[in-house]
Amino acid sequence: MKQTLKLLAATATLLAVLAAPGFADSYIGKIDLVQSTGTGTRFFIRVSPKGPISLYASVRSDMGEILLRGFYQKATFSIAYAPIVCSGGVTGVCGNVVSVTVDAMGGF
Numbered sequence: 001m002k003q004t005l006k007l008l009a010a011t012a013t014l015l016a017v018l019a020a021p022g023f024a025d026s027y028i029g030k031i032d033l034v035q036s037t038g039t040g041t042r043f044f045i046r047v048s049p050k051g052p053i054s055l056y057a058s059v060r061s062d063m064g065e066i067l068l069r070g071f072y073q074k075a076t077f078s079i080a081y082a083p084i085v086c087s088g089g090v091t092g093v094c095g096n097v098v099s100v101t102v103d104a105m106g107g108f
Contacts, residue, residue: 026080040056075102
């Protein structure tokens with residue numbers, strides 16, 4: 001009985017870990033393109049060590065507004081994002097923005 005409970009607990013823990021959203025990743029640099037569609041706003045980075053990156057954030061949120069203003073100012077960012085599966089024909093790495101830091105020397 002104890003062995004069965006331990007096995008069930010281990011299985012439940014493993015399933016919880018596998019079902020959890022991806023761990024945050026990060027990017028430091030500039031944003032190359034901003035695309036706004038009916039489904040949201042995409043901030044695109046053409047060149048990174050991981051290849052092209054598409055990051056999603058609502059421009060109605062603080063992070064989205066900071067990214068948009070920084071894009072116009074050509075600011076350097078440190079962006080943390082939670083990886084997601086790309087959709088809608090988008091290739092490369094995709095993620096939802098979870099944190100943004102702007103370099104003060106970027107003209108803000």
